[in-house]
Amino acid sequence: MDNIATNADMVEFWNGDAGQKWVRFQEMMDVSLLPMGRLVMEAVKPKAGDQVIDVGCGCGGTTLELARRVTPGGAVLGVDISEPMLERATARGEVETAVTFERSDAQIHEFAKRSWDLVFSRFGVMFFSDPVAAFRNLRSALKPGGRIAFVCWPPAKENAWVKIPTGIVKAHVELPAPLAPDQPGEFAFADRARVEHILSAAGFSDIKIDRNDMPITIAPDGGLDEAVEFFLEMGPTGRAIADAHGSIDLRSRIAEDLRVGLRPFVTEAGVIMDASVWLVTAYAP
Numbered sequence: 687m688d689n690i691a692t693n694a695d696m697v698e699f700w701n702g703d704a705g706q707k708w709v710r711f712q713e714m715m716d717v718s719l720l721p722m723g724r725l726v727m728e729a730v731k732p733k734a735g736d737q738v739i740d741v742g743c744g745c746g747g748t749t750l751e752l753a754r755r756v757t758p759g760g761a762v763l764g765v766d767i768s769e770p771m772l773e774r775a776t777a778r779g780e781v782e783t784a785v786t787f788e789r790s791d792a793q794i795h796e797f798a799k800r801s802w803d804l805v806f807s808r809f810g811v812m813f814f815s816d817p818v819a820a821f822r823n824l825r826s827a828l829k830p831g832g833r834i835a836f837v838c839w840p841p842a843k844e845n846a847w848v849k850i851p852t853g854i855v856k857a858h859v860e861l862p863a864p865l866a867p868d869q870p871g872e873f874a875f876a877d878r879a880r881v882e883h884i885l886s887a888a889g890f891s892d893i894k895i896d897r898n899d900m901p902i903t904i905a906p907d908g909g910l911d912e913a914v915e916f917f918l919e920m921g922p923t924g925r926a927i928a929d930a931h932g933s934i935d936l937r938s939r940i941a942e943d944l945r946v947g948l949r950p951f952v953t954e955a956g957v958i959m960d961a962s963v964w965l966v967t968a969y970a971p
Contacts, residue, residue, distance in 0.1 A: 746776070764787045809838060904959060
């Protein structure tokens with residue numbers, strides 16, 4: 687199925703450079719975000735036989751881990767709008783019989799109604815053009831008493847891994863204007879009250895939103911140079927640098943300043959910085 691909504695900006699974004707870059711950094715991102723995905727899994731403890739939807743599954747790392755947890759008897763459907771990321775996910779999941787990947791927008795995907803035990807997401811639910819409609823659609827897929835559980839980012843200023851490199855980069859290039867609170871993007875769910883309102887309006891109950899502070903490991907194997915390359919290419923800093931269309935010399939100067947700014951966070955295990963996430967759980971009546 688190829689069921690893509692009219693959220694054209696996000697479809698274009700995740701099927702363009704952003705999707706290609708995520709594939710390029712996939713192995714590093716799997717390690718960096720592993721604790722966040724497992725935080726969600728430990729909160730809801732998927733078990734053998736469960737039927738699970740992984741929203742915004744990306745390159746499939748969480749989908750494959752969920753499949754191992756629900757085997758035998760369970761199954762996981764990974765959905766995403768990014769064709770490059772799903773190509774990588776499909777290649778990784780060839781031997782995993784409990785997994786299906788589909789390119790589709792979870793906001794409008796026609797899930798089997800009242801058939802799923804768990805809707806899971808690791809940073810994949812902040813990009814809907816109409817989040818209430820999207821979560822209402824996901825709720826309709828859950829069995830009565832089924833659960834939704836995901837992580838999303840609190841404000842960028844509360845995440846050192848964003849705040850510090852962004853502060854360095856903005857000394858060289860103009861940063862994009864902040865998105866409006868209701869626009870889709872990485873930090874669209876930064877406001878705890880907004881997340882609670884969306885889930886409530888979508889018909890979920892027993893909504894729980896907890897903040898969790900934890901380290902995030904950037905470039906676990908490559909160290910400082912790979913961390914610098916990551917911030918030059920990915921996330922808010924990467925987009926600002928790309929939008930500036932600067933010279934090679936500008937990029938080199940930004941890279942050197944990033945190297946200096948990130949050096950205090952270098953450890954034997956990689957570049958480790960502080961991060962915070964919202965852990966969100968709720969139930970379908």
